[in-house]
Amino acid sequence: MSLRFYDTSARQVRDFTPLREGRASLYLCGATVQAPPHIGHIRSGVNFDILRRWLEYRGYRVVLCRNVTDIDDKIINVAADEGVEWWEVAERNQRAFTSAYDILGCLPPTVEPRATGHVPEMIELMRRLIDRGHAYPADDGSGDVYFDVRSYSGYGALSNQRIEQMRGACDTDDDRGKRDPRDFALWKGARPGEPSWETPWGRGRPGWHLECSAMSTKYLGGSFDVHGGGLDLVFPHHENEVAQSKAAGDGFAQYWMHNGLLHMSGEKMSKSLGNSLLIPYMIRKVRPVELRYFLAQAHYRSVIDYSDEALYEAAAAYQRIEGFLTRASEVAGTIERPSEVPDAFAEALDDDLGVSPALAVVHNAVREGNTAIAEGAKERISELGGRVRAMMDVLGLDPLSETWGSGGDSGLRDVVDALVAVALEQRQAARQRKDYAAADAIRDQLLTAGVAVEDTPRGPRWELRRG
Numbered sequence: 001m002s003l004r005f006y007d008t009s010a011r012q013v014r015d016f017t018p019l020r021e022g023r024a025s026l027y028l029c030g031a032t033v034q035a036p037p038h039i040g041h042i043r044s045g046v047n048f049d050i051l052r053r054w055l056e057y058r059g060y061r062v063v064l065c066r067n068v069t070d071i072d073d074k075i076i077n078v079a080a081d082e083g084v085e086w087w088e089v090a091e092r093n094q095r096a097f098t099s100a101y102d103i104l105g106c107l108p109p110t111v112e113p114r115a116t117g118h119v120p121e122m123i124e125l126m127r128r129l130i131d132r133g134h135a136y137p138a139d140d141g142s143g144d145v146y147f148d149v150r151s152y153s154g155y156g157a158l159s160n161q162r163i164e165q166m167r168g169a170c171d172t173d174d175d176r177g178k179r180d181p182r183d184f185a186l187w188k189g190a191r192p193g194e195p196s197w198e199t200p201w202g203r204g205r206p207g208w209h210l211e212c213s214a215m216s217t218k219y220l221g222g223s224f225d226v227h228g229g230g231l232d233l234v235f236p237h238h239e240n241e242v243a244q245s246k247a248a249g250d251g252f253a254q255y256w257m258h259n260g261l262l263h264m265s266g267e268k269m270s271k272s273l274g275n276s277l278l279i280p281y282m283i284r285k286v287r288p289v290e291l292r293y294f295l296a297q298a299h300y301r302s303v304i305d306y307s308d309e310a311l312y313e314a315a316a317a318y319q320r321i322e323g324f325l326t327r328a329s330e331v332a333g334t335i336e337r338p339s340e341v342p343d344a345f346a347e348a349l350d351d352d353l354g355v356s357p358a359l360a361v362v363h364n365a366v367r368e369g370n371t372a373i374a375e376g377a378k379e380r381i382s383e384l385g386g387r388v389r390a391m392m393d394v395l396g397l398d399p400l401s402e403t404w405g406s407g408g409d410s411g412l413r414d415v416v417d418a419l420v421a422v423a424l425e426q427r428q429a430a431r432q433r434k435d436y437a438a439a440d441a442i443r444d445q446l447l448t449a450g451v452a453v454e455d456t457p458r459g460p461r462w463e464l465r466r467g
C-alpha cells in the first residue's frame, strides 16, 4: 500500500503524490509568540515532526518551513502591559518555543521565517491581489488593506462553509472601510504608538493570514505539498491563506493536514489552566521523552484529553519499552539498530500516520523480547531489541539514542551509577549480617531520591522513577 493522508480539503484519505518526485515540501503554522508554550501548542510540533521523520524514512527529501508570528495584537498588548518593546516579548517567547521543541526532540525546521522579516514579500502579494481585483485599500485612509471575499468563488471551500452563513471577520476596529464585514484584513493600518511599516497604501502592520501565504510562497514556491497546523486554524486562518494565494494565481498547498487539539477535562485549555501545562512544569512530572511519547501516541487527528493519570500511563508504557532495551543490552551487549522497520509498523504509519497501531507493533515486540530474556535466547534478544530501536527511532523516541539514552548525559549517569553502587554494597553488607531493617532503609532512601532498585537473577539493577 502507498503512503496516504487525510486531506482536510478533500475530506478524505488521499494517496500522497508529491509535486516533485522524491521531495516533500511542508509548511507548518508555527507559534504566535505572545506567551511561552504549553503542551497544547507543542503537540502540533511533535505530530508534524513524526510526519517529517516518516517522509524521510520513506526516502523523501523534506523541506519543512515553520513560521514565527512575531507581530500580532496579543504581542502588542502584552508588551504594553509590561511596559516593554513588542520585540522583547516576541524574542523571549520565541526562545521558549525553540527550547520546548528541542526539549521534546523535534528536529529543527529547514527554515523558520519570522513575519516581520518578510514585509516586502507581503507588499508584493497585496499588489498582485489588488491588480487582480481581489483586494482593495480601505477608502477611509486608515491604511487597512482588505481581501474581497466575494471576489473569490472558492471562499469557504476548505472549511466547508457557505459565505452567506459566515459572520464578520471582526479583525479591525469598527471594520473601518470594509465593503463586506466578512472581508478580512491583509494589512492593518497604523495606530499611534504601535509598530508599523511603510507600504504604497500607508503605514501599518501585517495581518496574520497574509504572513503565511507570503512566507510559504517565498520558501516553498507558489505550489507546495503539505500545509499543516492545528484543527483550530482551519477557519479563518487557513481558509484565508488559501483564498489569498489562489486568488493571486498560486496553486498553494496540495494537501491540508490538521492535528487535533488538547483538551483538559473535556474543555479546550483556557489560559489559566494552560499555565500548569507549561513545558518547564511538565518536565518536572515526567522526563521529556515520556512527554513526547504522551503527545505522540494518540492519532494526530484525535483529541487528547489531558490528565495526570493519562500522562503517567504514557510514561509507564514508555518505561516498559526502555526497560526491555536496557535489560536486552545488559544481556546481549550493544543492540544494533537495523535500517528497516517491520512491515506491520510501516503499514501503520503509511496509513495516515497511524502512530497508535504502530506502537502496538512495538509493544508486541517488547513482549516477545521479554520472553526471550526470560529464556536467555541471546540472538533473539538482539534481533527484537534492534527491531524495537528501529521503530522507536522513526518516532524520535529511541531510548538508546544519543538524544534520550545514556549518550545524552552519560557523565551524570556514570556518577549516579557509582553512587548507587556504593549504596547497594552497603545494602548487601547489611543483608549478610541479617540486618534487614537497615537493608530496607537503604532501598527506601534510594527510592525517595528517585532511584528504584530491582533484584534480578543477575544482581540488583536500578532505574530512575519519576511522577
Ligand SMILES: [Zn+2]
Pocket: 028, 029, 030, 212, 237, 241
Ligand atoms: Zn499560518
